[in-house]
Amino acid sequence: MTKLLEKALIVANAKVADGIYKCRIKTSGIAKACLPGNFINISVGSNSQFLLKRPFGVHNVQGNELEILYRVRGKGTDLMSNLVVGDSIDLLGPLGNEFSLFKGKRILVLGGGMGIAPLFFLEKKLSKDNDVTTLYAVKTRKELAEINVSKLLVHVDEEEGCFACDNLDDVLEKNKTEVLYVCGPDQLMKKSYQKAKAHGVYTEVSLEARMACGFGACVGCVVETVNGLKKVCNEGPVFKAEDVWG
Amino acid sequence: MTKLLEKALIVANAKVADGIYKCRIKTSGIAKACLPGNFINISVGSNSQFLLKRPFGVHNVQGNELEILYRVRGKGTDLMSNLVVGDSIDLLGPLGNEFSLFKGKRILVLGGGMGIAPLFFLEKKLSKDNDVTTLYAVKTRKELAEINVSKLLVHVDEEEGCFACDNLDDVLEKNKTEVLYVCGPDQLMKKSYQKAKAHGVYTEVSLEARMACGFGACVGCVVETVNGLKKVCNEGPVFKAEDVWG
Amino acid sequence: MKSLEVKLGKLILQNPITTASGCFGYGTDFSDFLDLDLLGAITLKSITKEPRVGNPTPRVAETPSGMMNSIGLANCGIKEFIEVKLPALTHLKKVKVIANIAGHSTEENIELAETLNSQKRVDAIELNISCPNVDAGGLAFCQDMSQLKVLLKKVRAKTDKPLIVKLAVNVNDIVNLAQTCEGEGADILSLINTVTGLEVDIENRKLFFSRGYAGLSGPAIRPIALKAVYDVSKVVKLPIIGMGGIATVEDVVKFLMVGADAVSIGMMNFVEPDISQRLVRELQNYLDSKNLGLKDLTLN
Amino acid sequence: MKSLEVKLGKLILQNPITTASGCFGYGTDFSDFLDLDLLGAITLKSITKEPRVGNPTPRVAETPSGMMNSIGLANCGIKEFIEVKLPALTHLKKVKVIANIAGHSTEENIELAETLNSQKRVDAIELNISCPNVDAGGLAFCQDMSQLKVLLKKVRAKTDKPLIVKLAVNVNDIVNLAQTCEGEGADILSLINTVTGLEVDIENRKLFFSRGYAGLSGPAIRPIALKAVYDVSKVVKLPIIGMGGIATVEDVVKFLMVGADAVSIGMMNFVEPDISQRLVRELQNYLDSKNLGLKDLTLN
Ligand SMILES: Cc1cc2nc3c(=O)[nH]c(=O)nc-3n(C[C@H](O)[C@H](O)[C@H](O)COP(=O)(O)OP(=O)(O)OC[C@H]3O[C@@H](n4cnc5c(N)ncnc54)[C@H](O)[C@@H]3O)c2cc1C
Ligand SMILES: Cc1cc2nc3c(=O)[nH]c(=O)nc-3n(C[C@H](O)[C@H](O)[C@H](O)COP(=O)(O)OP(=O)(O)OC[C@H]3O[C@@H](n4cnc5c(N)ncnc54)[C@H](O)[C@@H]3O)c2cc1C
Ligand SMILES: Cc1cc2nc3c(=O)[nH]c(=O)nc-3n(C[C@H](O)[C@H](O)[C@H](O)COP(=O)(O)O)c2cc1C
Ligand SMILES: Cc1cc2nc3c(=O)[nH]c(=O)nc-3n(C[C@H](O)[C@H](O)[C@H](O)COP(=O)(O)O)c2cc1C
Ligand code: FES
Numbered sequence A, B: 001m002t003k004l005l006e007k008a009l010i011v012a013n014a015k016v017a018d019g020i021y022k023c024r025i026k027t028s029g030i031a032k033a034c035l036p037g038n039f040i041n042i043s044v045g046s047n048s049q050f051l052l053k054r055p056f057g058v059h060n061v062q063g064n065e066l067e068i069l070y071r072v073r074g075k076g077t078d079l080m081s082n083l084v085v086g087d088s089i090d091l092l093g094p095l096g097n098e099f100s101l102f103k104g105k106r107i108l109v110l111g112g113g114m115g116i117a118p119l120f121f122l123e124k125k126l127s128k129d130n131d132v133t134t135l136y137a138v139k140t141r142k143e144l145a146e147i148n149v150s151k152l153l154v155h156v157d158e159e160e161g162c163f164a165c166d167n168l169d170d171v172l173e174k175n176k177t178e179v180l181y182v183c184g185p186d187q188l189m190k191k192s193y194q195k196a197k198a199h200g201v202y203t204e205v206s207l208e209a210r211m212a213c214g215f216g217a218c219v220g221c222v223v224e225t226v227n228g229l230k231k232v233c234n235e236g237p238v239f240k241a242e243d244v245w246g
Numbered sequence C, D: 001m002k003s004l005e006v007k008l009g010k011l012i013l014q015n016p017i018t019t020a021s022g023c024f025g026y027g028t029d030f031s032d033f034l035d036l037d038l039l040g041a042i043t044l045k046s047i048t049k050e051p052r053v054g055n056p057t058p059r060v061a062e063t064p065s066g067m068m069n070s071i072g073l074a075n076c077g078i079k080e081f082i083e084v085k086l087p088a089l090t091h092l093k094k095v096k097v098i099a100n101i102a103g104h105s106t107e108e109n110i111e112l113a114e115t116l117n118s119q120k121r122v123d124a125i126e127l128n129i130s131c132p133n134v135d136a137g138g139l140a141f142c143q144d145m146s147q148l149k150v151l152l153k154k155v156r157a158k159t160d161k162p163l164i165v166k167l168a169v170n171v172n173d174i175v176n177l178a179q180t181c182e183g184e185g186a187d188i189l190s191l192i193n194t195v196t197g198l199e200v201d202i203e204n205r206k207l208f209f210s211r212g213y214a215g216l217s218g219p220a221i222r223p224i225a226l227k228a229v230y231d232v233s234k235v236v237k238l239p240i241i242g243m244g245g246i247a248t249v250e251d252v253v254k255f256l257m258v259g260a261d262a263v264s265i266g267m268m269n270f271v272e273p274d275i276s277q278r279l280v281r282e283l284q285n286y287l288d289s290k291n292l293g294l295k296d297l298t299l300n
């Protein structure tokens, strides 16, 4: 897929939960080219002292517009939270590979925190042809963004006194899950995969890494897999869980 | 005078001539403390890679608001031209010394290009108690900003085929000028002073220099005077012309 | 239209804009963003004899107006380079291809140079003796001048292609180093490699990079790079490819004025993947609008 | 509230935040913006025996996330320093005052140290052997180790106040230099001074600064400064005042973690004149909120 570099326009950027923003960006060609699993790279202000673009999973696409859902973490995302309608940003995408798509499967989509961002887009594609349940796990209720999916389970760590992966056996059994997608903290992905594996559930995960370029040129973003080091930006971010943890 | 450091708000920022902008800034205390001749230092964007504040003469003051008139010259002023209403900037002022004020004098105020900026504020103060003529010199008509003063002479180099200082003898004589204030390119100030001196006209000028701090701490902004090197930022920007050129 | 052609000894570039090693992959990573054949030259990622996995992660950090890297010369090795990477560039007719070698020993560099010498698509060989991110080779080559001379002499003997030697400022005396390279038959010098620095992960109370040190690049180091090029060009006759923080056409002009004959764009390729093509266009406009030739870009 | 007090040998600071020489005038320039008595120490502009006018203009240039300066040690001379500048600080009770001396010769530095030794308001003397912007003295002191030893020994003999020696990275080996200072009786080291660089005025096709070289400072050089502090602190037992690009409390913590005992704020004082007071407050909050003492700010 051709990667595009565009000046794109902010059409919305609003807080949707504690420290979490949803930003809608009008593009010329990027939005239409995005598939679930892809991410985009966004500049955090012109002439900023922070030069590197920040990577974000594609959260939603409507026509020429795409959405990202992001948490304010450091200086770049803090600057991004100040973007207002009409601001122009440099946008690079679509980047990375895609989630595998299935038909006629019982699917569980598990997003931990901001991991939900790319999975919402995936769920929209999958739910036409599959029976999809979304498990959205957050630490505290105040960081819960509204997610509009057909079957939604919400897990609040603080309220349950455990992590979403701890309860996963039940969920997988109850839903007779055949395919699992997980995105979120490393431990969540790893543990979820271990349980899924025990249930014979095929699993894909979306990984994060520190990036400089986002398109394979700097070799900065590698992760270890059973097949050696892989670049998250163009050999990922989606990996078969078995390729990552064996 | 106490120097204040404030987060100030942009209340207007519009193009007023070719490459020239007028920016109105709402302050807590700075505007009220400003006198003609003072300048302010303004940040050109938060987290910008351009760290140093830019100095601009105080162009006008109304209550808590002050205005600057500026030309887009490099990266910082270019960024400034993108400021929109509601943007917040770091403002430091009032900085520098003041023009001497007189009563009952025939006065000529000569601004070359952006040199007009601080002189407009001066004219407003002086015109109550003096007979003030403003001579506003520009290279081409398209860079002429609207300046609302009682007696205005406009000199367009391109149209006259000479510089404003070349005609100065006539103007000084016709107006029986007793006091001259000049701000603009170095040559304009120097030549105007030489003519004024020949007519026995007391002259003050406002100088520019590359600055880091703007308040006397870095010793970056010196100019040569007959009394040795002086810091433009706190021993100027206003100097007696005789102290600069003898 | 002023001519942009530059002659770096035998290496003739259609324009002085090149890309820096490690910041342009093996070239094809950028073909979505620009027409490679419009650039003066592209320098490919440093290669070694065997594939190298490189250093542990994290490998990159952002710093004010710059970035640090500790990639550790991760690369596909000379075999894949010749069998896969170079063939992907054979359709390009105008851009010159510079292969950068970074063997960990004198012997490895000799072998690499010899192997590359027979490769048609390689227009010049750049010898990287200035990588801060490896234990053997890299900057260590600059610590012993007599050993370095041997390295240069031997590599020189193995190739009749233009030989570029890439220098860094983290040496005792970059000018002396440059003179040594000139004396041992280098055709061109390129400078500067990244500046050694340190970053701290305060959350985890440890050094951010596993090797501690990493290389700083980007606009932050531009004044340091300009000084190095200026100092070296004053005493060395060899053509110089200048680099370090170039982000604008004004930066390009600065490097050319202080003595560089061509320039390389490094980390800014990551920030703005089509920057090198833009700079070719802007340099053309700069010269045309000011009615200056490349030769006029000198200090008065 | 965690204690912020630090002991740099005999020099005890109420907190580790100090201001860097040349970036804080003679202190009073900042009294509109902050309460000087809340800082750990203020280091005043380098002084010489006679008043110095300094270098021709332009003396400052902006660079990405930094600035360059070629002030050339412009200062009022020791006489006015003692008669006017120091008395203006006598009402301050808690902040320590560090006088920075930058004589162009060994003799001048000896004389300056001797004169300052009897000044009550001077709590420590910082010997600047690392200014890049002068022809005599400055960095030149670091070129000849045996001469440097003489300088240090003699200055040391003239004062019983804490003696700080200020170092730069533009030397053959900053670690070796630091060890030499330690050996000759320095009490404290401060580093880094500005990094030598170059800027070009392309409009006029000349070097921007009349001396050519100038000193680079600001966030751009932070990774280089962190490395220097880290390297020096590993081999030298003396307390270290770390500086170079500090702009945030995280930067302060980074310097303390790699081995600095206190820090200095340089050019950021120009950008945000109350930054040093803000950093005292933020460092307090940082420690309190994480329940860490200053002593815990080390690498694990
Ligand atoms: C493929 C991919 C998809 C992502 N999708 C999302 C998403 O949809 N929503 C969301 O909130 N976050 C997402 N992230 C994480 C997001 O990129 C970081 O939170 C963000 O870059 C932090 O930037 P900052 O300037 O606020 O932090 P700073 O710490 O100031 O950033 C400094 C540097 O480190 C990098 N960095 C810091 N934290 C991370 C991190 N966790 N992962 C990667 N780089 C980091 C920054 O990009 C920058 O280069 C994704 C990361 C990757 C790699
Ligand atoms: C006391 C004083 C009052 C001024 N008043 C006005 C005014 O009312 N209106 C107006 O249009 N301009 C005024 N100027 C000039 C104005 O400060 C510069 O045009 C502006 O700083 C350029 O910034 P830049 O980022 O666009 O240029 P760049 O070239 O990108 O700036 C780089 C650095 O150089 C400095 N610099 C560049 N040109 C000048 C200059 N001519 N004088 C001083 N510093 C410069 C910048 O401040 C910055 O630090 C004044 C200057 C001074 C010293
Ligand atoms: C991520 C990264 C990887 C690099 N890898 C190499 C390399 O493999 N070989 C080499 O000679 N230089 C390498 N460099 C150095 C660059 O080629 C260049 O010399 C340096 O980054 C300065 O230029 P810049 O400031 O424009 O980036 C690398 C730089 C970066 C940022
Ligand atoms: C304008 C300016 C003037 C300076 N003058 C001196 C000086 O007189 N003596 C000195 O020891 N250091 C001087 N320095 C160096 C600073 O004290 C400091 O070491 C350096 O700037 C690095 O810190 P920073 O990056 O926080 O600015 C000066 C720095 C600047 C920017
Ligand atoms: S981010 Fe550069 S290779 Fe992946």
Ligand code: FES
Binding pocket: B210, B211, B212, B213, B214, B215, B216, B217, B218, B219, B220, B221, B222, B231, B232, B233, B234
């Ligand atoms: S600008 Fe710093 S002393 Fe004038």
